[in-house]
Amino acid sequence: MEQNEHRTYYIGDGQINYRLKEYNRILKRVVELYGKIDIIVGTHTHVQTNDARVMKNGTMYMTDLGMTGPLEGVIGVAPDDIIHRMLTGMPVKHTPMVTGKKQFCGLLVEINENTHKVTNFDIINIVE
Numbered sequence: 001m002e003q004n005e006h007r008t009y010y011i012g013d014g015q016i017n018y019r020l021k022e023y024n025r026i027l028k029r030v031v032e033l034y035g036k037i038d039i040i041v042g043t044h045t046h047v048q049t050n051d052a053r054v055m056k057n058g059t060m061y062m063t064d065l066g067m068t069g070p071l072e073g074v075i076g077v078a079p080d081d082i083i084h085r086m087l088t089g090m091p092v093k094h095t096p097m098v099t100g101k102k103q104f105c106g107l108l109v110e111i112n113e114n115t116h117k118v119t120n121f122d123i124i125n126i127v128e
Helices: 020-033 079-088
Strands: 011-014 039-042 060-062 102-111 118-127
Touching: 060 102, 060 118
Parallel strands: 011 039, 039 060
Antiparallel strands: 102 118
C-alpha cells in the first residue's frame, strides 16, 4: 500500500445477549458478515467474555469486550440504588460510583498492512 493510500476497516459492534436464542441469531449474522467485516465485537452485558478469536479469513470476533468503570458498581451505578429499585419497583436516582476499584476492558488488535487482516490481538482487562 502506498503511503498516501487509505484503506477503510469495518468494525461491527453488536448488542449481543447471552441467551441461547439471541446468541444463535448473532452467530448467524457473524457468518453472513464473514469476510466482509474486519472486526465484530459485542458490548451489551459489560462482562468480558473469553471467546476472542481470529477466524480463518482474518475476521476478529469477541462476544463482549467488557466495560470500563467501577468494578464494584452495577454498570457504573452504586449497587444500593439498583438493589432498592429491584426490591421496590420504584424509580431511584442513580448515584455514580466514584470510590473503589476501577476496571478497564477492551481489545487491542493488530492488522497486517498488506493483507488487511487481523493477525494478532490482546484482550485488555486492567483492575486498579
